[in-house]
Amino acid sequence: MLGCMTTDTPARLLQLLSLLQTPREWPGGELADRLGVSRRTVRRDIDRLRELGYPVQASKGSDGGYRLVAGKAMPPLVLDDEEAVAIAVGLRAGAGHAVEGVDEASVRALAKLEQVLPARLRHRVSTLQAATTPLTSGDGASIAPETLTVMASTVAGQERLRFAYRDREGGESRRLTEPYRLVSTGRRWYLVAYDLGREDWRTFRVDRVREPFATGVRFAPRELPAGSAAEYLRRSIRRRQETYEFEVWFAGPVEVVASRVPEWIGTPEAEADGGCVLRGSSGDPVEWLAVRLVMVGCEFAVRGPGELVECVRELGGRLSRAGAAGG
Template sequence: MSTRKQMPGRLLRLLSLLQSRREWSGRELAERLGVTERTVRRDVDRLRSLDYPVTGTTGTAGGYRLGPGTTLPPLVLDDDEAIAVALGLVGAAGGGVSGIAESSMRALAKLEQVLPARLRGQLATVSSAAESVPRPGIPQVDPGVLAVLARCCRNHEIVAFDYQSRAGAASRRRVEPHQLLTLTWRWYLLAFDPSRDDWRIFRVDRIDEVTPVLHRFTPRVLPAPDAATYLVESFASAQYRHRVRLSVRLPAHVVAETFDGVVRGSVDPAGPDACVVRFSADTPSLVLSQVVPIVALGAEFAVEEASPEVAALIADVGERLKRSFGDAAASAGPGSG
């Protein structure tokens, strides 16, 4: 039996709220809906009569939550949310999640089929005009692993998993998951590791054998304004084996704006028209990829310090470029073109 057509608007709004968060207090729901807590209790009873598994507890810490049921309840989306989901599905097709492209397109087709007529045209436009090109070489993430980690982040549940470090060392970790983030097409888990008594960032493609421990934890205060800031600052401050330090005759903000994505180091002012840039990475080629945008700016710069492998690579690439372009200029001859 279809229940959605029988629901008044307030019941649909209540169902939408219950779907958006793990647990709500009666007072919070009443404030959101603009009704009394008694009305909330009555509406919850109506949802239960329609076979929605809404559970509740009494007392000062009591609240309501939508539990798992035998049937899938209608997903209530407003207009902006529906278009946002469509755009997300298009973008997911080009992301680093294994097998997600086909699933995303199937979900997009289903979403278009059930949308009201006023939104169907907008969604059709998005579907036909937008396409995400997969980025080669990006490690693929198991969608099942992402789903478990996301649930544990939302529910504040401790999670255990096998992890392979950057150096290839394997370990079993037990952490308090805080948030999943994507950066430069890679997925990361920000979590607090009690055994290290510190925050840690895990590459999700290196996570395996995920097991929710089913123990709740109280979320800790992150030592940053938000998770995204913490992630970017962690990359910037990390010290890797290969490094370089440059002095650049340009303002720091001009140099910083040239980087699309993560700067694996820092850009610090050295006066109004100069800055000092430091990079470090796992490989000399990654350091070089950060130096190239600096060179492309055309400003004067000097290499003040570099690890031996980085210095050798920069010198070799510079010599080969000089030789190649010199040969090209010579073969073109004067007055060519």
């Protein structure tokens, strides 16, 4: 016997899609019971989902089943309340620090999700995050996720962004910008933008930004005076800070090393011996760069500068002693 008939087709399709997104095969009879409709209606609804681009696979048998399989396209997902809150909290936790791998795409995803979350769920997300403390964090300054999501939405929507900014000397100013990209260095977030007041390109440390406001005014993107936002940031940091040049040889294919080294540090170049060389400049402490080189996961040799060579040697000795003590 059927349950209460679901006559609202869009609502029924969303409910059906939510069921199919559970990683299991659903017998047609069970879906019909869950939805309160006939098996024929379930088959018609399955056809509608396929027309919308959802890859629903059917199995043969006395009570044929259905499952949602991976496809080339990614139609919209349907999340229940608990799933939406869990994803938002996870993205917020990663966005609060410039965690490597949590890049602009992740922040854009968070901006899109929070834009459509009902107020009751946004409140749950904020409450849960306020009540928890991460065990680990990046070594850069913390950032309010709301600041990143506002910035990411203006980057994606090509919308002018206004904010208060504190420079490294402590001076306060108001900026009106055309945001281009958010860049994570693994320690901090930066905004690369065209500053309308200065009539020039600028980079801004996001942890120094306050009161970001999307003005709603659209703009046509300008041509960045560099190959990429990461390259522009690297040049900008080099101009502002006392930097040092470094050269490191890796005993690994250039493709592997390139995939494990942030673009802003530099681009490795292949060598005839099958390894590759990474050359660049940095304003970060040599201790931080030494640890970052170890994290690449390949044998390597530092060719310069001397301070980095000595730092790696001391780090290696310390790790060896720690390993021996642990044994």
